[in-house]
Amino acid sequence: MAIEVRIPTILRTYTDGAKAVDASGGTLEELIGDLESRHPGLRARLVDEGKLRRFVNVYLNDEDVRFLGGLGTPVADGDTVTVLPAVAGG
């Protein structure tokens, strides 16, 4: 078992076009670190100065991680993490 990470179109240049990749870790921060080791360059697109970038939204099982624990949010095998750019509604 691993954690599935769904990658938005604009970041698939880092994953050889893959829509979803597997990664592991106990927290979101560790997960992103593991992603970086497999897909170099991805971390800098997601994290800046120790925080999620302003226009990047990350959801753990559909819930916004900013309301859970940010980069410290615990993650576990079987979870799904979805990365999306912030877009307008209305």
Add this chain to the structure above:
Amino acid sequence: MRFDSLIHSVGRTPLVGLPRLSPSDEVRIWAKLEDRNPTGSIKDRPALWMIEQAEKDGLLRPGCTILEPTSGNTGISLAMSARLKGYRLICVMPENTSEERRQLLRMWGAEIISSPAAGGSNEAVRVAKGLAAEHPDWIMLYQYGNPANWRSHYESTAPEILEDLPTVTHFVAGLGTTGTLMGVGRFLRERVPGVQIVAAEPRYGELVYGLRNVDEGFIPELYDASVLTTRYSVTSADALARTRELLAAEGIFAGISTGCALHAALGMARKAVQAGERADIVFIVADGGWKYLSTGAYEGTLGEAEDRLEGQLWA
């Protein structure tokens, strides 16, 4: 109820219980029927408040041109008010929005400028800002950053909810301009200890997220995360399934963004049941289903409907 004109009949919408979808007598779900507004959506409230504020501020005078980026409902509300008050309205609208919305806008006399489908409303905002800079005499009300948007909900939607249901514990609404959640959320937080304010954000097909880079993202100026308890991303498939469930179980024919909010409301209900806590969960029915018939959302299997909705802006 009697009103001086159609514009004045905004608000005072029904709050109806969902006896079949509520898990128990202790955990109840309530629908605020915002489709019962003059042009059929919740946007009649912010549209009226924004226009009247601009009139008070001396920005709008008869004959003025209003410019607005909108995926539909705000434009339709503004078009009705603009027609009655004598303003010209130009809407910048993403091309991947339903045909009904375009027909309604034209019917009320609005002009439509299409923005590219890729990038969704982000592009509409960008195009509208460019047009506003080129035409300084046009008035852009700008729903994403106009405080009259959230104030309309603080002053009307929220007091109605609290009056009808003083025992409210949760408020759930779709996240677009963020106006509904900011306005209702602030009002309820000031008056209801422990109230939970939950955002349901539509997750569209990939086309809508087709930005050139992540720094092109967009967060409405009105958004203040501290007003929210949490925020869920709801897929088109879940939103469609809940929209149909609401119709089948409770007889409410609503637009697809309502299914999005209901999905989050049912999630909160499940959590309350698991925790053994009482809950009165209010969610917003932002509009009826009429404007989405051509999308095929209500016909065939869910999978077929989801395929037809791919790439469309449904909220």
